[in-house]
Amino acid sequence: MAGDLDIEAATKIEDKTRATAIFKSTNQSVLLKFVDIVYSVKFGKGGNCFRNKSSSGDKVILNGISGMVQPGEILAMLGPSGSGKTTLLTALGGRLGGHLTGAITYNGKPFSDSMKRNTGFVTQDNVLYPHLTVTETLVFTALLQLPNSFTKQEKIMHAKAVINQLGLDNCKDCIIGNSFLRGVSGGERKRVSIGQEMLINPSLLLLDEPTLGLDSTTAQRIVSTLSEQAKGGRTIVLTIHQPSNRLFYMFHKVLLLSEGKPLYFGRGSAAMYYFLSIGHAPSVAMNPSDFLLDLSNGVISSNESLKEQNLVKKTLVSEYKSNIAEQLREELNEHCDQLHNRTEHKKFERWPTTWWQQFTELLQRGLKERKHESFSIFNTAEALAVAVLLGLLWWQSGIAHLQDQIGFLFFISGFWGMFPLYQAIFTFPQERLMLEKERSSGMYRPSSYFMSRIASDLPMELILPTVFITISYWMAGLTPTAGNFLYTLLVLLLCVLASQGMGLAIGALVMNQKTAAVLGSVIMLTFLLASGYYVQHIPGFISWIKYISLSHYTYKLFLGSQYRADDTYLCGEPAKAPSSHRNLCELEVDRM
Numbered sequence: 063m064a065g066d067l068d069i070e071a072a073t074k075i076e077d078k079t080r081a082t083a084i085f086k087s088t089n090q091s092v093l094l095k096f097v098d099i100v101y102s103v104k105f106g107k108g109g110n111c112f113r114n115k116s117s118s119g120d121k122v123i124l125n126g127i128s129g130m131v132q133p134g135e136i137l138a139m140l141g142p143s144g145s146g147k148t149t150l151l152t153a154l155g156g157r158l159g160g161h162l163t164g165a166i167t168y169n170g171k172p173f174s175d176s177m178k179r180n181t182g183f184v185t186q187d188n189v190l191y192p193h194l195t196v197t198e199t200l201v202f203t204a205l206l207q208l209p210n211s212f213t214k215q216e217k218i219m220h221a222k223a224v225i226n227q228l229g230l231d232n233c234k235d236c237i238i239g240n241s242f243l244r245g246v247s248g249g250e251r252k253r254v255s256i257g258q259e260m261l262i263n264p265s266l267l268l269l270d271e272p273t274l275g276l277d278s279t280t281a282q283r284i285v286s287t288l289s290e291q292a293k294g295g296r297t298i299v300l301t302i303h304q305p306s307n308r309l310f311y312m313f314h315k316v317l318l319l320s321e322g323k324p325l326y327f328g329r330g331s332a333a334m335y336y337f338l339s340i341g342h343a344p345s346v347a348m349n350p351s352d353f354l355l356d357l358s359n360g361v362i363s364s365n366e367s368l369k370e371q372n373l374v375k376k377t378l379v380s381e382y383k384s385n386i387a388e389q390l391r392e393e394l395n396e397h398c399d400q401l402h403n404r405t406e407h408k409k410f411e412r413w414p415t416t417w418w419q420q421f422t423e424l425l426q427r428g429l430k431e432r433k434h435e436s437f438s439i440f441n442t443a444e445a446l447a448v449a450v451l452l453g454l455l456w457w458q459s460g461i462a463h464l465q466d467q468i469g470f471l472f473f474i475s476g477f478w479g480m481f482p483l484y485q486a487i488f489t490f491p492q493e494r495l496m497l498e499k500e501r502s503s504g505m506y507r508p509s510s511y512f513m514s515r516i517a518s519d520l521p522m523e524l525i526l527p528t529v530f531i532t533i534s535y536w537m538a539g540l541t542p543t544a545g546n547f548l549y550t551l552l553v554l555l556l557c558v559l560a561s562q563g564m565g566l567a568i569g570a571l572v573m574n575q576k577t578a579a580v581l582g583s584v585i586m587l588t589f590l591l592a593s594g595y596y597v598q599h600i601p602g603f604i605s606w607i608k609y610i611s612l613s614h615y616t617y618k619l620f621l622g623s624q625y626r627a628d629d630t631y632l633c634g635e636p637a638k639a640p641s642s643h644r645n646l647c648e649l650e651v652d653r654m
Contacts, residue, residue, distance in 0.1 A: 091133040092168050092180065092265040092297045094154065097394055099127045099164035101149060123149050125322045128390055131315065136288060136298045138305070138330065140351060141319035141358050147301040148186070148270055154299060155183045155268045157502055168266065175412070178504060182259025186270040188251045189495045191431045192240040196230055196254055197221070199238060202427045203258045206505050209414040224257045228287060249280035253287070260291070267291065269300040278306050285309050307349045320358035325378045327386060340381045413507060420510035428518030442526065448477065449530040453537025470538055471620040472595045475557060475613050478527055480586055482558050486565025487578045494573060519562065527558050541624050549623035557616040564612065589613040
């Protein structure tokens with residue numbers, strides 16, 4: 063027994079050692095430089111032809127920011143909200159569009175596809191699937207993002223090595239969770255987000271507020287993990303709002319921003335000495351980051367007016383230009399990019415894996431994640447309750463109650479036109495952040511995502527309507543033959559697929575969930591009105607609506623599944639009418 067445990071432990075150590083060796087063998091070094099970065103956006107009212115040219119409506123977000131980060135260093139960007147930290151980080155990650163000027167180089171080269179593959183970007187929000195476990199999240203990411211130069215087993219070993227490296231072994235089998243679903247803690251969730259980016263063994267790791275909302279102990283654990291990554295030769299840049307005293311001195315370099323302008327760039331340990339040298343000292347012993355944030359807000363004491371605060375900011379900007387800017391510029395110009403970029407001459411495929419690999423992995427991930435939503439207790443109970451209710455209301459109606467049966471078929475077409483539509487409408491708005499995150503890193507093709515999304519929804523979207531019609535069809539006493547039942551079932555499934563497709567299209571077209579829901583309701587209600595049940599003789603000038611109405615075709619096919627166009631049926635109660643005076647009604651299915 064003890065021998066088996068020793069063998070198992072030795073195997074785990076060997077696997078981790080091998081995975082770590084693969085990581086180290088692919089590690090590159092990146093020297094990051096950014097010189098005179100300026101970024102502006104347009105704002106204000108558009109369409110004003112008589113607007114004064116002096117008021118161009120441009121707002122400068124970043125204004126003349128320069129700096130350099132070498133391999134093995136951590137650069138922390140500090141500043142109050144709205145100072146431009148996230149904007150600058152996004153620019154350094156090659157993800158910022160718009161009017162950006164200045165130079166950003168990576169080992170002396172501009173941003174490229176190879177650099178994109180070598181850069182990890184951790185967003186401020188943890189964009190993760192809540193129903194997947196920690197292991198599943200990282201394994202699926204590894205299988206999708208790591209190239210085919212690694213075997214599947216090696217990719218899984220990568221994921222397990224990262225789990226061990228980030229101290230996630232205790233929660234590896236726990237689901238991620240969210241604000242409505244209990245899962246791992248906030249710190250563990252943040253480490254999972256970092257782990258997703260570490261899977262590609264990035265030389266450049268960018269993190270937006272990695273300690274946001276975490277207690278000081280958890281925050282220090284995360285920054286300590288990043289410090290260990292920096293010691294391995296990675297270049298790390300992060301934004302942070304108000305680090306503790308212990309965290310502040312873990313940063314090799316600090317960039318202090320105020321309203322998009324730099325106030326300080328240099329060693330973190332030298333920041334306090336610099337501001338003391340220009341006449342700014344804290345009145346009491348305090349956290350260096352608190353003091354720097356006060357200065358970036360123009361606050362020296364608690365009595366300054368807004369005008370005095372603006373004057374302090376201008377003075378600090380002027381001091382930066384006099385004492386730091388020129389020296390930094392000379393250092394940037396003199397520094398030679400001597401780091402040899404081994405990825406420079408290596409040809410990268412556009413996608414890390416094949417289309418089929420992306421499709422299969424996304425399909426498996428989608429089935430694991432969305433089965434909890436599609437087969438939730440509420441959705442299942444709703445469908446079953448409506449099926450039983452319909453069966454009781456139309457209990458064994460039979461052909462004698464022709465109009466009742468037609469009403470039953472129309473209700474089903476309306477219900478299963480609405481039900482999958484509303485579920486599909488919220489798909490893209492909810493997954494937009496995940497799609498943007500994974501697509502920005504070049505993880506998979508849009509076509510593989512779309513096809514896997516459709517395929518993963520099929521079994522879950524079709525099981526409930528199948529159970530629904532199986533219950534209500536026989537209780538309602540419709541034509542009791544297998545052919546008629548299967549015909550009705552096929553029509554219902556086609557209706558569900560078409561409704562789901564319409565919901566996906568509306569959700570993708572209108573990303574605002576409330577607006578999409580209202581638009582979907584208006585469209586479906588219009589389709590129901592024009593389907594031929596409420597109004598059989600629609601005026602010609604508006605009758606064209608029925609040709610684009612999903613409900614019209616579903617309703618017509620439902621009628622065709624039960625009745626034939628040349629059949630005649632008795633109207634009223636047959637027992638009460640004399641046989642010689644019975645009126646006959648012809649169901650005109652083909653003329654609808």
